[in-house]
Amino acid sequence: MKKNWISAVTALSLFVSLSLPARPSAAAAPGIEEIVLVQQSKKVVHNGVASTSPQPLTMKNGVTYVAAKALMKELSGSISFDAKTKVYKLNFSKQTMTFTVGKTTYTLDGKAKSGAQGAPYVLNGTLMVPIRTVANGFGLSLITAQGGKQLTLSWSMKPIAKFEVSNLKPYAEQSEVSYKDLSYHPRGYKIVAERWENNYSMFEQAGAVKVTHWVQDEAGLWSEPYTVTINVKPPNQPPVADFSTDKDVYKMGELIHYEDVSTDDENWITNRKWTNKQKGFFTPGPQTITLVVTDAHGETSEISKTITISDATLYPEESFHLLYTDIGDKFPLPGKDVLNYSLIPYDIMNQGVTLVRSNSPETIVDEGIYYADQVAGNVRFMTHNANGRDVPVKIYIVATNNNATDATAKIGPVGIGGPNLYVPNVARSVSAKYLDARLNPKSSTVSIPAGQTRILVPAVSDKTLDPGDVYASLADVFLDQPLDIKVVVVNADRNVFATLPSLSVLPVVAHVRGTFDDANRMMIVNRTIGDVKGRMVLADNSIDTRLSGIDKTTDTPVLNSGNYGAVYTIRMNMVQPHTAIVVNGRGGYYAGAFLVNGKLVYATNTGYLQNNNEGAMLYRTGDSIESVTIQFTPAPGSNLPINLLFYPEPPGAIPDPEPATEPPLENIEP
Template identity: 40%
Template sequence: MKLVRWMTVVTLLAAPLGAATGAAAANESPARGSAYAVQSNGSVAAQDWQGNTDTEGENEGGSGGETVADGSGADGGGSALDGTNPDGVNPDTFTTDELLMRTDSAEMVLNGLAFQSVQPLVDKDGVLYAPLKTLAASYGYKIGYNKTTKESTAVLGNKELRFKSGSAVAVSNGEKVMGAAPAYTLKGSLMVPVATWAMLTGSVLHDADGEVRLQWTTRPIAAFTVSPKEIFAGQTMVDYRDRASHPRGLPIINEEWTGRESIFLFPGEYTITRRVQDVYGIWSEPYSVTIKVLQPNMPPVADFTTDKSVYRIGEPIVYTDRSTDDGNDIRKRTWKGKEPAFFEPGEKTITLQVEDGGGLKSEKSVTVYITDEVMYTREEFGLRFTPVGEKYAISGGAVLDIPTVPYTFRSQKAQMVRSNSPETWVEEGIAYEDRLKGEVRFLFHNLNQIGRPVKMYLIATNPNRTSAKVGIKAFGMGGPIKYVSTSGRLSTARYLESLAADAEPVWTSLKPGESKVIMNDLNKVPIKPGQVFSAYGDVVTDKEIQFRIVVLDPSKDPLTEMDTLKIMPRDGLHVRGTFYDADRELVITEPLGYEPKRIVLGDRKMDTYLYGLDSTTGRPEHNLGNFGVLYRMKVEVAPNTVVALNARGGHYTGAFLINGQVVKVTNDSILRNANEAAVLYRTGPFAETLDIVFTLASGSNLPVTMMFLPIS
């Protein structure tokens, strides 16, 4: 195949602000009926319709009236094209874009295709204006607006143009350029002088008999990224990600790099530059990225000590981590064999491994010796030293030998809706509905097995003839997540935190007959198949409101769909209904902690279950487990007493609010069985009064026992 070398017409260069000749030339109006461009020296060159350019009487370059640039041009045009042209390809057809406009007409023609502009081409005081939006879209620029500077922006690759209504000064990649005339606003559209746009984009501008023709060369964009963020001299393998593109979708066939290295041997600042070439031989403007190469990363130094080298059984060990890193960037610490105390005699080796942000590691081991003398048993140690929110091992059978504390309770007329049947969703629909007034607590706990993501909505409808208000108070949710116990713990802890904050309700007004989605945190994230979602939310109303809990595909509008949905059938195992007297104050008259005592919760004997009604069926309902009930109790606790929770029905996790502080059960785990206890509180050398608020966590097993154990 014969290859032909060819060049194209490039005539426009931006004139920086402050170049007197360029500024003056930009504001002069060449005679109508000519083509004109701003030259690199700022002078105006007239050009006839065949493209013959004459500057100060001299005709530079090419035969046949063709002006050839020397490759020093910039900004989307203005550089010579050094490439090959396949046989039969017309460079004017494949390398030059053209926009035709006519004065006072909004119909414009881009590369032979007519379209309607947002505004017409306007002749204002002898200057031709076109909407920035139309010009930018024709060239492939993306439009934006900077509210701070009140500038409109046009961005293509690494080129940014800025215009401001009322100003003749434009900004090209941070450099101020004097335009032909001030930009102005017409019916909400920013109008810019066509000559200014041509100058900034390196376009050929023809103007004759009310018709304007812009011609320019569309170039590929040589974008790329460099990673990782931190590059260390002589160590880091640098990754270059190709982000090159072509506004017209043409293939990229060639590239040139300067400054590119796989590994930079010395620290310092480096600029990496790339050009790319498209299938028709057109080269992009240079695209540069500057990186900072850091001093070589040295490995961290793992170091720790113990306060002694010989310990008794059950004696606390104090570890002091003295690890260091040259960049103070230790990201990970991994301990092996580290225990707060050991309960078997012999040598024990503890190892610490540290890793820095560069992936370099270091390790140190220390060996201590444990004698056969006993300081504390495992249970005694756990009682004394386990941090609040953590767990320790106990004898589950021995817990039953601890005397129980008799208590009574006072119920408050609080309403509670428990939406837990069906616990597993298998279809869209209405999970529950009821009409309620005043304060209502909602408990949601469900698993999605519909086979696709869904969202849950709480919809409030005002059935009254006058306006009503609905307020959202405390709220906490867990999930969506695949672990049922985690969702229960998170929702309980977050609800108690919100309850302790005691914020004012967030109100929503409802007109007569109006419906709105409330408690919008419920539907922020779709619940995927196999995921569990738990939540508590408090609502208050000034009138009777109809509440509906809707489960629906995220693409559907719950407000338009709700009247077509059916009530989900109960699953026969779990609880759904409205319950009253759902706040309980446990009344305990004796001080606790002077001897081992325990309080049993959720056993249906001392802590009897609520009765309620499933409003969707009229069926009486028993609140098994009393989930959703809010408990409060105030107890006097002896000095040096541990308050601990023990699971009696299987695994348990949740949270308690004690003297205003939320304590999780546990911070990072759960109580797996009756042989574990979580520390909720530990009193000091004086007696204390504890205010305890809690609700039993969904997804856990009951009953549970709260123990008050003296530290002997």
């Protein structure tokens, strides 16, 4: 009996020793929270106050697990479960951990982690998580005692000081600095006081400055200091504008070389604006050139220099531009005189590709089907629209496979222009990107199962057209079976597949839509070009005839005015040495691009041709006869026709006139 009594006392003593904290809560430092747990016990002692967990602290395969719900309650955190993803989310002090039952991978503040001490599991309806993994993730101190049978978790419950600085590298005496206070208390207590050091809104001297912040909570506890180092730079100096020319006096039609020698203390000039910087001048007298430079901080500097243009002529204006205009740049020319240049005849050979042009209604007013047809083989899709609605929209090219077998579409070169508010920008961009895609071909595939509908050219519908935006696309696709194609416009927030059954085909308005065969146009010229001024007329609907087709939504014959969407290949086999090849817009403004002997050339580099009195330089031949190949597609939104102009080598420099006799000194004007 006595032996049993002694055993009972011994067991009770052992239980008490394992259940109580290793040190009393009163001994903990101010602001420190402490939880004591014992293996195989449901008892939880938090700052000396006991409560009960739904499941005991459990060791499994050498890993200690704690009931997540009980732990998060003591931490003043939260736990939630997403039934759809089967993910548990634990939140504590602005940190989040997520777990999935049976997986050792987890996330901490959205970043994937691996190597958890064990995989979470469910015990009698309660999520059990590896306590060391949670402690490490949330930054809790974990101490074991009694041979690992007693665990103590502790953490600070002081307020947390934190702030952001608007500018970590301000300029002394120039930059204003602001501070955003991000301090908080892990348990939501109020912040009642704060203290700062060096939180100046402007610093007087350069150097590293440490800004420190403390906050106090309603319980009177102060945070640890939070410090950010600001590297104050010396005051910014404005840039210094400067340039030089290779001399001070030039003849009319003489090339002027400019050298920008502007400087900045940080070598950070962001903008240069020239006024009257011409490559050459064609009237005698003084010419003042001005340069304004701006640095990254908005500081500016301006300089003007005056050169003198003599009454002697080196090159007449036309010859000068033909010699010195950079490829892709534009220059003035006499538009009326172009009509007197020798016409260069050519033969047209159309080649097989089907063009689907969707350009009507050009202005988007209604949701609907803008074009529909059944096509197969090599197909080019061309769209050009402006959003006239007051809400954003998207354009889709969708394909329905009504065949008994699955179909595959191979997507080839694609060019996208816009969305942009300005038509010339879109015209220039779509033609350049499409030609560049042809030059550097890439491909992808879209599978369309039998009886299903798919987006055919995803790149087209990736863009959203805001109200007023203009948008254009060109896309080459190979379809291995006949597919029903629709060009569809719906509000950007709608699902195209859900909306499509309720849409109808819209009527034609002003512009052209239709399906056109043989939309690749080859022209070969075997005669000599460049011996005299000549011109080649393109897309005029007379010499260069229109593609004929059918609007399959109405079964109406149509002509492709302007041949938009067609691809031209012009091969000229005998172009004379030193011949300048120029594009000249005849119908109004023109913005586009060309491939010249495999090199992309914009028309123009910095804008567009405004009228028929401007030309853009495309190419110059060298010292021998050349074969020149030009590819282009009439740019959607630009005006047609265009002419290719061919200029022979400009004449040599005009000899200097006989120098005048130097007047006697007494006759010189002061």
